[in-house]
Amino acid sequence: MRPTIEASPLAHSMPRLQSTLLDSPGAPVSPTGPSQAAAMSRAHTVPSVLFVDQSGQLGGAEFALLQLAGHCTERSEVMLLSDGPFRTRLEALGARVQVMSDASVSGIERQASWSKCLRVIPGILRQVRAIAERARAFDVLFLNTQKALVLGALGKPLHRKPVIWYQHDILTREHFGRVQLAIVKWLVRLAVDQVVVNSQASARSLSALTGIAADTVPVIYNGIDAAAFNRIDGSDTGALRRRLGLPEQAWIAGLFGRLAPWKGQHVALEALARLPGVHLVLVGAPLFGEDAYAERLHAQAQALGVADRVHFAGFQDDVPAWMKAMDVILHTSTEPEPFGRVIVEGMAAARPVIAAAAGGVTEIVRHARNGWLVKPGDSAALAEAIGTLRADPALAQRLADQAVMDARSEFSVETYLQRMTQAIKEAAR
Ligand code: UDP
Numbered sequence: 476m477r478p479t480i481e482a483s484p485l486a487h488s489m490p491r492l493q494s495t496l497l498d499s500p501g502a503p504v505s506p507t508g509p510s511q512a513a514a515m516s517r518a519h520t521v522p523s524v525l526f527v528d529q530s531g532q533l534g535g536a537e538f539a540l541l542q543l544a545g546h547c548t549e550r551s552e553v554m555l556l557s558d559g560p561f562r563t564r565l566e567a568l569g570a571r572v573q574v575m576s577d578a579s580v581s582g583i584e585r586q587a588s589w590s591k592c593l594r595v596i597p598g599i600l601r602q603v604r605a606i607a608e609r610a611r612a613f614d615v616l617f618l619n620t621q622k623a624l625v626l627g628a629l630g631k632p633l634h635r636k637p638v639i640w641y642q643h644d645i646l647t648r649e650h651f652g653r654v655q656l657a658i659v660k661w662l663v664r665l666a667v668d669q670v671v672v673n674s675q676a677s678a679r680s681l682s683a684l685t686g687i688a689a690d691t692v693p694v695i696y697n698g699i700d701a702a703a704f705n706r707i708d709g710s711d712t713g714a715l716r717r718r719l720g721l722p723e724q725a726w727i728a729g730l731f732g733r734l735a736p737w738k739g740q741h742v743a744l745e746a747l748a749r750l751p752g753v754h755l756v757l758v759g760a761p762l763f764g765e766d767a768y769a770e771r772l773h774a775q776a777q778a779l780g781v782a783d784r785v786h787f788a789g790f791q792d793d794v795p796a797w798m799k800a801m802d803v804i805l806h807t808s809t810e811p812e813p814f815g816r817v818i819v820e821g822m823a824a825a826r827p828v829i830a831a832a833a834g835g836v837t838e839i840v841r842h843a844r845n846g847w848l849v850k851p852g853d854s855a856a857l858a859e860a861i862g863t864l865r866a867d868p869a870l871a872q873r874l875a876d877q878a879v880m881d882a883r884s885e886f887s888v889e890t891y892l893q894r895m896t897q898a899i900k901e902a903a904r
């Protein structure tokens with residue numbers, strides 16, 4: 476049994492949103508309804524939102540939702556399709572959270588075949604119905620991940636609520652299977668009212684997949700909380716390192732993010748082998764079943780003879796403190812990074828950042844101005860870049876000084892929340 480899907484006004488709603496969000500951020504909504512007064516009053520009423528996210532783990536998409544849901548606790552609720560530390564973090568901010576997991580659906584991977592998808596249809600239908608039932612009590616359904624998109628959008632004929640999707644991914648074959656891309660393409664065309672994306676790179680991939688013009692899709696960058704970084708005193712690096720159990724005198728590069736092959740921690744290990752005396756701290760854990768990769772990294776460090784200079788810190792909550800303990804922050808993704816919160820965080824920590832130049836990264840980092848760009852997957856180039864910044868502390872400081880200013884002005888939480896709530900209001904009309 477396949478639910479029928481009704482056509483959506485996506486093509487019409489996108490330019491309208493763009494004109495209020497992109498052209499003049501912060502500008503009042505221009506009313507388009509029959510009565511200006513009624514439209515104005517609707518614009519000032521915050522719609523109630525059901526947020527849906529597939530993960531209980533703390534990835535970048537979840538941190539983005541944490542800020543938004545934490546800002547909208549009064550009239551919203553978060554539905555998670557798996558339990559985990561994300562739920563605790565949401566609840567600590569006062570968000571109402573409901574966990575609705577289904578083992579068969581949670582097990583579908585990004586590269587799943589049609590036959591695998593067909594086998595889990597009963598589980599999918601259960602979740603589609605449960606989301607639709609809950610969504611009826613809210614003004615807007617906000618889908619934050621791809622499984623949430625599929626399950627929430629498929630239920631559109633049941634809930635008939637405006638659907639907004641925050642696209643955090645680059646929709647290409649490098650990241651996803653054919654089946655998943657085909658499903659996303661048709662759901663976006665038929666059942667999503669509003670897509671917002673985390674970077675122009677993500678928008679371009681949406682455009683290539685669906686034919687929607689990239690410049691009509693609102694880009695809403697993640698916001699990074701500068702205050703969380705200001706609270707940490709980074710002037711006494713020795714004290715900070717003692718507290719974190721890191722070598723006080725070493726020159727240290729830090730790489731933050733979940734351990735996963737495309738995040739490229741192996742590239743950083745290869746670079747380290749070319750840099751005698753430099754230490755590398757890997758902060759993060761395998762969040763989505765990449766334990767075998769984590770083991771391979773340990774083995775690689777041994778094989779390269781650098782194990783005594785590599786520190787596997789695991790997942791850490793206090794990222795600002797860990798970042799301020801570093802001499803340089805690395806980003807090493809081998810596939811185009813859709814956005815890359817860790818890059819902006821490194822900048823907010825006033826540390827020089829070396830990043831892999833692909834995807835949304837080039838919208839954040841300007842080479843030799845507020846950071847340093849290298850070719851993705853090129854460990855020799857990465858080693859050279861680390862060597863350059865190590866040898867020239869004045870250059871590293873200049874980059875870091877500019878980076879802090881750019882992180883604050885271009886990626887503030889205030890702007891992120893203002894634009895996101897505006898997008899939700901627009902979708903609710
Ligand atoms: N992070 C964290 N603890 C860790 C490692 C990472 O809190 O030990 C956070 C990091 O600060 C960032 C997020 O996880 O906010 C990762 O987001 P990003 O957009 O960089 O990558 P994603 O994993 O979403 O692809």
Ligand code: GLC
Pocket residue numbers: 534535536539643644673697812813814815816817
């Ligand atoms: C995704 C992307 C990451 C991005 C994050 C927040 O997890 O992989 O690049 O920063 O979402 O939008």
